[in-house]
Every structure is written in structure tokens, then in C-alpha cells.
Amino acid sequence: MMEGIINLSNGVSYTGHWHGEKTECSGEMIFYTGMGNLLEFISDPAVKGKIVLATYPNILNCYIDQEKLESDDIQIAGLVIQQEYGEFSVSMKKWLTVFKEKCIPVMTGMDTRSIIKQLLKVGEVPITMKANVGDLISSAKQVKELSTSTYKTINSNGKTHVVLIDFFVKNSLIKWLIKSDYKITIVPAEVTAEKVKALKPDGIVFSGGTGNPSSYKNCYPEYREIAKEYPTMAFGLGHQILAEAFGAHVEKMKWGHRNFKHPIIHVESKEVYMSNQNHCYSVLEEGLEATGFIVSYQSIQDKSIEGLSHKIYPITTYQFHPDGKNPKLEKIIICAFSNQVKQAKGVNIYA
Structure with a gap:
């Protein structure tokens, strides 16, 4: 051995x-x-x-x-x-x-x-x-790039059309959106607001991914314009990117949240849920008020921000990920987004 x-x-x-x-x-x-x-x-x-x-x-x-x-x-x-x-x-x-x-x-x-x-x-x-040997014979695996550089449509017969901005999207997110009968157009992270508008979506989804959200800083003006124009939800890295694009501060955590049962609390209702998380950057509460975002979810363990909603625009972001294994929490997320899409279309929503 x-x-x-x-x-x-x-x-x-x-x-x-x-x-x-x-x-x-x-x-x-x-x-x-x-x-x-x-x-x-x-x-x-x-x-x-x-x-x-x-x-x-x-x-x-x-x-x-x-x-x-x-x-x-x-x-x-x-x-x-x-x-x-x-x-x-x-x-x-x-x-x-x-x-x-x-x-x-x-x-x-x-x-x-x-x-x-x-x-x-x-x-x-x-x-x-x-x-621990004298001569190493080869290099370890080099991981290839994951994001798309082309446009791709999935579930073309879905009743609601969303543009999914790809920062290295997880398969479970795509499956979750298909289950809710969304037509999905996956676009590169460097997409412009003009190109998104040409696709005539009903809403926007910022995917999760890997790395430092500041790597996408050059695209922030485009992301702000897109999010202001359409009902938008974001997950994981997408949550950090969108928050930072609106002026929030993001910092690297000493150690991240990496579990499929990380406890979070909904700030308004005080209900507790288990969430799927895998990240090492966190949005800071300091200076958040100036961005227009308010905290919707927090981590029970360290009080870090787990979700945001905007006071003016129909934008909701989540540090955690939907994976089809938490029906109650995921129903709340998808229903909120669906209502925002309907309202953007002029449909009256009744309680």
C-alpha cells in the first residue's frame, strides 16, 4: 500500500x-x-x-x-x-x-x-x-470549465419562460424548474440585458456556481438592468452576485456551509427549515439597507444571511438550493416567484 x-x-x-x-x-x-x-x-x-x-x-x-x-x-x-x-x-x-x-x-x-x-x-x-514516493508519474485531474458559452432551451413546451443565467448550474435546479413546468433558456454568465430582452422571458433565474462572486463584477450593470426589468430569483452564487451587484458587501467565510440539512429560519414567520447548502462566501448585513434588500432567511447556526427580498423590485434570492427534497420550503419559493411573474403580466393575485 x-x-x-x-x-x-x-x-x-x-x-x-x-x-x-x-x-x-x-x-x-x-x-x-x-x-x-x-x-x-x-x-x-x-x-x-x-x-x-x-x-x-x-x-x-x-x-x-x-x-x-x-x-x-x-x-x-x-x-x-x-x-x-x-x-x-x-x-x-x-x-x-x-x-x-x-x-x-x-x-x-x-x-x-x-x-x-x-x-x-x-x-x-x-x-x-x-x-509519498520518489518520482511522481502524472498530474492529478484538471477540472474542465462547466458553464455554457451557448444558448440552450430545455422543456420548450413549458407554460412559463425563464432565462437561466448560468454560473455553473446544478442539474437539480434544472429538474426542479422543469417539474414546475418552466421553459428554460440557459444563457452564458456574460449575457447582456439586450440579449435577454430579445428572448422575451417571463422571469429570470440566477444559478448557483463556484468561485468568488466578484469575478463577475464587470457584468454587474447588466445584471442590475435585467433584475429590475423582470421577476427574478437567484440561488447560491447567484444570490451573492445579485446582492453585490446592487451594492451589498460579500466576504469569504472562515469555513463554509456544506451540508444537505443546514437549519435556517424565515425571519418574518419564524418557521425553521432544513436547507441544502454548499458555499464559502456570505452576504453581509452591514450596508444592506442602502441596496433596497431586506433579509428574508437567516442561518440558525451563525446568523448569516440565507435569503433576501427587494423592497422595490420583484427580486428574491436564496443562499440555499432547491433540490426536490424539501417540498414545503421549495413550494414557498416557487409560489412566490410564480406570483411575481403573474403580477408582472397584469394578473390579479388573491389571497
Whole structure:
């Protein structure tokens, strides 16, 4: 069994069992505390290029279901887990085969408790992860770009037409919109307001994605014009981008929210929901009033902003993601957007 080593940016190192080619990779290490939903998590565009520390000891003892992929491929750069080599199940062996085929290194037998304590001190930091051998024979997987550069229409017979601005959209968001009978036109992140208007949509959706929202700063004037013109909802990275486009401040969190059951509270009703989250940037409440946005949802754990609504324009944004697994919360979201679309068309809405 080959030995592998990871080096944190603060100089702390850990060794374990290396699985895969004799490679080396680097990336930001994040931790995932979920007991399931692994395939959804590691194929989520939000974890593109990350090295994932999974805290649940038997995380690979699960089936591989291609229907659960959130993108066309697994997006992580590496995986670190506690499971030992001698404990391999049939499903774990299949997982390791898949990772090897995709040139994604895996380290087992790791002291995940100790590593996560380090991450809680220093935050989600860049690390290196490599096989502890003399000569490395290849480079680890290079993750391809995920966003679209073309226009694509899905569910063309849907009764309501939305333009989906693609910042690396998740498959579950598309499925969720189709389930609500939306015709979806997916457009590139660099789309202009003029091109959106030419599509004559009923509403706009800003997708989630990966990276720093400020990377799209050059497009903010276009996004503001689009959002002011049409009923708009945004998720994940799209929520951060739209908030920042209107003047809000966004900062990188020490460690992100990465779970399928993150508790949030609706500020007005005080109702609590479990939400699907995978992000490391957060919209700040400081200076928010000047943007016209008010807080609609907050995290119960750290009081960070989980949702916004605009006082003037029909804009609602959410830090969490709809995935078809939280019917009550997702019905509230889709009904609010549907009512905004109807009102924009001049339809009277009655309580």
C-alpha cells in the first residue's frame, strides 16, 4: 500500500494510505459533514477543484447512482477519508475504481478528527496532497470549465419562460424548474440585458456556481438592468452576485456551509427549515439597507444571511438550493416567484 501525505498551509502534515496514480494535486481543503448524498456533493459545481475531507467514517459505503450527478462529472480534486484499507466493502472498491479512472486521488486511514480541528483554526486553506514516493508519474485531474458559452432551451413546451443565467448550474435546479413546468433558456454568465430582452422571458433565474462572486463584477450593470426589468430569483452564487451587484458587501467565510440539512429560519414567520447548502462566501448585513434588500432567511447556526427580498423590485434570492427534497420550503419559493411573474403580466393575485 502506497503512502500519501497532505501538507496544510500552516505547516502541519498528515500521512495515510494513497489510492490512485502517483500524482500530486493542490487546492482548497473543505470539509463535508454529511452522512450521505456524497455523489451529489462531489459533482456539485460549487466544489470544483476542492480537496474534500469527509468526516463520516463510512461515506463510501453507498451506491453510485448516475441520476444523482449535479454536473457531467465529479468536480473535486481529491478526497480524504477515515476508512481503513482493510475495511473496504464492495461499494467502496467501486468508488476507488471510479476515482482512479478519473485521476482523482483518495487518501484513507486519515485522522479526520485532527485535520478538521486544524481547519477550524485556520479555515478553508490551500493544501498539497501527493503520493509519498520518489518520482511522481502524472498530474492529478484538471477540472474542465462547466458553464455554457451557448444558448440552450430545455422543456420548450413549458407554460412559463425563464432565462437561466448560468454560473455553473446544478442539474437539480434544472429538474426542479422543469417539474414546475418552466421553459428554460440557459444563457452564458456574460449575457447582456439586450440579449435577454430579445428572448422575451417571463422571469429570470440566477444559478448557483463556484468561485468568488466578484469575478463577475464587470457584468454587474447588466445584471442590475435585467433584475429590475423582470421577476427574478437567484440561488447560491447567484444570490451573492445579485446582492453585490446592487451594492451589498460579500466576504469569504472562515469555513463554509456544506451540508444537505443546514437549519435556517424565515425571519418574518419564524418557521425553521432544513436547507441544502454548499458555499464559502456570505452576504453581509452591514450596508444592506442602502441596496433596497431586506433579509428574508437567516442561518440558525451563525446568523448569516440565507435569503433576501427587494423592497422595490420583484427580486428574491436564496443562499440555499432547491433540490426536490424539501417540498414545503421549495413550494414557498416557487409560489412566490410564480406570483411575481403573474403580477408582472397584469394578473390579479388573491389571497
